[in-house]
Every structure is written in structure tokens, then in C-alpha cells.
Amino acid sequence: MNKDIFIQKLTSAIEQNLNLALTGEQKEQMFFLCERLVEVNQVMNLTAITDEDGIILRHLVDSLLISEHIKQNSTIIDVGCGAGFPSLPLAIARPDLKITSLDSTEKRIRYVHETAKLLGLKNVNAVVARAEDFAKLPEHREAYDYATARAVATLPVLCELTIPFIKVGGKLVAMKAKGAHDEFESSRSAIRQLAGASSLDATVLFETMLEGNINNEMISENRSIIVMPKKSHTPKQFPRKFAQIKKTPL
Numbered sequence: 001m002n003k004d005i006f007i008q009k010l011t012s013a014i015e016q017n018l019n020l021a022l023t024g025e026q027k028e029q030m031f032f033l034c035e036r037l038v039e040v041n042q043v044m045n046l047t048a049i050t051d052e053d054g055i056i057l058r059h060l061v062d063s064l065l066i067s068e069h070i071k072q073n074s075t076i077i078d079v080g081c082g083a084g085f086p087s088l089p090l091a092i093a094r095p096d097l098k099i100t101s102l103d104s105t106e107k108r109i110r111y112v113h114e115t116a117k118l119l120g121l122k123n124v125n126a127v128v129a130r131a132e133d134f135a136k137l138p139e140h141r142e143a144y145d146y147a148t149a150r151a152v153a154t155l156p157v158l159c160e161l162t163i164p165f166i167k168v169g170g171k172l173v174a175m176k177a178k179g180a181h182d183e184f185e186s187s188r189s190a191i192r193q194l195a196g197a198s199s200l201d202a203t204v205l206f207e208t209m210l211e212g213n214i215n216n217e218m219i220s221e222n223r224s225i226i227v228m229p230k231k232s233h234t235p236k237q238f239p240r241k242f243a244q245i246k247k248t249p250l
Contacts, residue, residue: 001038001052006031009053013061013212020067022093029092029119030060036115037083044107046083053214062210062223063089066148066173069206069227072096074145077165079131080104080152084112086175091116091124100144101126102134132239135164142167142233150175155183155226156190156249163194164234172228180205180224190250196232203228 007027014020022030034055041047049058063086070076073096078087081101091099101112106128113126127134134140147162147170155174162172172195176183184205191199206225211218239245 001031001035003028003031006034006052006056009213010056010060013056014064016211017061017208018064018067020064020093026092029121030089032119033088033092033115034060036118040111044111046108046111051215053212057210057212057214057219058221059085060089061212062086062175063150064093065208065210065223066090066175066225067094069171069173069225070094070097070146074098075143076100076146076148077102077140077144077162079147079149079158079162079165081112081126082108082150084108084115086148086150087112087124087126088115088119088121091121092119095121095123097123099124100140102129102131104128104130130242131161131165132242132245135161135239140165145170146173147171148173148175151177154249155180155187157245159187159190159194160239160245160250163191163230164239166195166230168230168233170230172226172230174226174228176224176226178222178224180207180226184226191228193250194234194238195228195230198231199228202231 010030075098077100079102081087081103087099087101103109109126109128116124144165147165149158204227208223210221210223
């Protein structure tokens with residue numbers, strides 16, 4: 001993997017899709033992140049996307065699509081962070097943010113922790129825990145300005161796993177590829193119970209296209225970002241056990 005070519009491709013993809021400027025050091029951190037992801041993926045199943053172009057567009061740039069929806073100096077919990085997306089790219093691009101990366105798989109959290117350390121990122125705290133248990137802890141319940149998640153679950157399930165972490169006045173920023181309108185409609189009951197009925201009226205669905213070159217082929221893919229403010233406290237009985245959440249979504 002050639003660093004100069006990688007940085008050229010990354011710069012082009014960012015300019016095409018984002019209103020965001022990275023420093024030279026940040027671009028080098030993105031290169032290292034890509035290199036490490038490919039290397040570790042050979043012995044650990046982190047991602048099905050292994051080509052340089054795909055990682056740049058579908059992992060790095062895709063993760064940064066939510067940056068414009070997050071205020072300066074905010075606290076964020078990334079629920080079900082997996083291999084560190086959007087946590088790690090967001091931490092590189094936004095050193096002002098304080099990010100908690102949460103996942104129930106120990107080997108993935110170990111990878112996120114070690115990668116953040118190697119990258120010199122001091123704004124990432126990687127934690128292995130189940131969201132429904134972690135949200136019950138007083139120090140984490142309604143403690144974050146934002147919760148985010150990428151490709152974790154359908155929105156009704158995701159709401160119960162994320163909203164209990166968010167402060168009243170904070171926001172859920174849910175990353176979706178397609179079908180967001182239908183998912184939002186099916187989540188109305190969950191939002192009412194978890195975040196307050198007035199959150200429904202204030203929720204905004206942002207739709208965009210992720211565009212770029214992958215293996216000399218121009219691609220254009222739908223992306224949806226659901227930004228939902230939390231208007232009231234989440235009742236103490238939520239979140240329920242995951243088996244119950246999955247079997248009977250709110």
C-alpha cells in the first residue's frame with residue numbers, strides 16, 4: 001500500500017463527499033488505520049471490505065458523514081462499534097470529541113483499543129460490554145451528548161440500545177444505508193417511550209449519496225442519517241434484556 005497514492009485517493013474522496021478538511025498528520029493516521037485494518041483482518045474477521053478504495057470510501061469517508069451533525073467538544077458513545085467505525089475515523093478527524101467505543105466482542109474491542117493507542121488517539125475509550133447492561137450503570141446512563149451506531153440493528157431495536165445513554169437534550173445519530181423512512185415509521189412507538197413523543201416531530205432524516213471510485217469504477221450509494229433529539233428521560237425499565245428487545249421491539 002503506497003502512502004502517497006492512498007492520501008491522494010482519500011483527499012479526493014473527502015472533497016467529493018464531505019465539507020471537512022484534514023491535516024497532513026490526520027491523513028497519515030487514516031493511512032495507518034487502513035494498513036492496520038488490512039493486516040489484522042488476515043487473522044481476525046473485522047471486515048469484508050479489504051481493498052484500499054473500498055476502505056477509503058465505505059469505511060473512512062462513510063464514518064465521517066456524521067461529523068457535521070455533532071457539535072464541538074461533545075461526548076459520544078458508539079454502540080456496537082465493531083472494528084471501530086465510525087469511532088476511529090471520527091476520533092482522528094475530530095480530536096475535540098470524547099468517544100466511548102462499545103462492543104460486546106472482546107477481540108474487537110482489544111483491536112480498537114490497541115489501534116487507538118498506536119495512532120496516538122487520546123480521545124477514544126474502548127469498552128467491552130453489552131449495551132443493555134452498560135446503560136444500566138449510573139455513570140453511563142443519560143451521560144452522553146450523542147449516541148451513534150452503524151449497521152447494528154433495525155431502528156426500533158437500535159433505539160432501545162442507544163437512547164438510554166443519551167442526555168436529555170442530546171441526540172441519537174443513526175447511520176443507515178437504505179430503508180430509513182420505513183424504519184423511522186416503525187420506530188415511532190419506541191421513540192415515544194424512550195425519548196418522549198415530542199422527539200418525533202424534531203427528528204430529521206438526512207439523505208445523501210456516497211460517491212467515489214472503487215477499482216476504477218464510479219459508484220454511488222444511498223446513505224441516510226437519522227438525527228433524533230431526546231426530549232425527556234428514559235424510563236428506568238429500559239433497556240430490557242436483549243432477547244426481549246429482539247423478540248418484542250417497542
